[in-house]
Each structure stands twice: as structure tokens, then as C-alpha cells.
Amino acid sequence: DAGITQSPRHKVTETGTPVTLRCHQTENHRYMYWYRQDPGHGLRLIHYSYGVKDTDKGEVSDGYSVSRSKTEDFLLTLESATSSQTSVYFCATRGGPSDEQYFGPGTRLTVT
Template sequence: DAGITQSPRHKVTETGTPVTLRCHQTENHRYMYWYRQDPGHGLRLIHYSYGVKDTDKGEVSDGYSVSRSKTEDFLLTLESATSSQTSVYFCAIRDRDLGEQYFGPGTRLTVT
């Protein structure tokens, strides 16, 4: 258990509404990540953070923003949700070991 929690675990929302997903870690890791998982695509990186207030874009960042105001929390925001953002979202932290990442339990988001 890498001490990662995600909230909410499930959410249904309507197109056009803002949504914020939270990732919380208890082990003071510097690097945190948000991925989305879709059938046939594996996991794809949305955004990542390498410290408080330090974030950068990943492969599929359009339509998403992130914030990290303290080490333990990494927030993912969909400014105006679309049906294409229906997915399972995973948060991860990077252990200080070589590139190894540990994942949270996931958030299943449905945009209707």
C-alpha cells in the first residue's frame, strides 16, 4: 500500500459541468501523476507534478488542468466536462527508486 487515496471513487456528471478529482498521498513523495485509462489505449499521462506548484503537461492534457498547493494533494480539474472524458482516472506517485510508480485505486468518471 503506497498510501494513495482518490476521491471520489465514482462520479456521474453532465456535459459542460466542472469536475475536480482529488489525489491524496501520505508518504511525502515529490512526483505525482494523473493518468486516464481507456479500453485499447492502456494508460495515458494527463499531467504530472514535480513539486508544490510545479506541474507540466502529459500526452493528453487538453481539457484538463491540475493544481498542487501542498505536497500531499494533487487535484485534476475538468473545466467543462465532455463525453470524451468518460474514463477511469488513476493517480500515481513515483517512488524515489528508479522510475517506479505506484497507483491509487482509481476514479470512474461518467459524463452524460
């Protein structure tokens, strides 16, 4: 395991409220990623980071922003949550001997 934790693990929020999900890693991996997982769509990349303060958009970035002020933390913010953002969110880091990705345990977000 790459020592990846996500918080919170579960969250229920109302439409229109801002939400921040946190990903913390202890492996000093350079690359970090946020994915959302929905039935029939697999894992879709939201945003990723290739270094401190270096981030870029993925395939489904609308309505999301990210920040990375330290190597170990990668934050995902939903500026104004909508019901379409109800999903399971996975954080991942990339590193190791085979350059593989390690996934966090996931955060289940429900927007009512």
C-alpha cells in the same frame, strides 16, 4: 502500498459541468501523476507534478488542468466535462527504493 487515496471513487456528471478529482498521498513523494485509462489506449498521461506548484502537461492534457498546493494533494480539474472524458482516472506517485510508481485505486467518471 504508498498510501494513495482518490476521491470520489465514482462520479456521474453532465456535459458542461466542472469536475474536480482529488489525489492524496501520505508518503511524501515528490512526483505525482494523473492518467486516464480507456480500452485500447492503455494508460495515458494527462498531467504530472515534480514539486509543489510545479506541474507540466502530458500526452492528453487538453480540457484538463491541475494544481498542487501541498506535497500530499494533487487535484485534476475538468473545466467543462465532455462525453469524451468518460474514463477511469488513476493518480500515481513516484518514489521508493526502485523509483517505482504507486497507483491509487482509480476514479470512474461518467459524463452524460
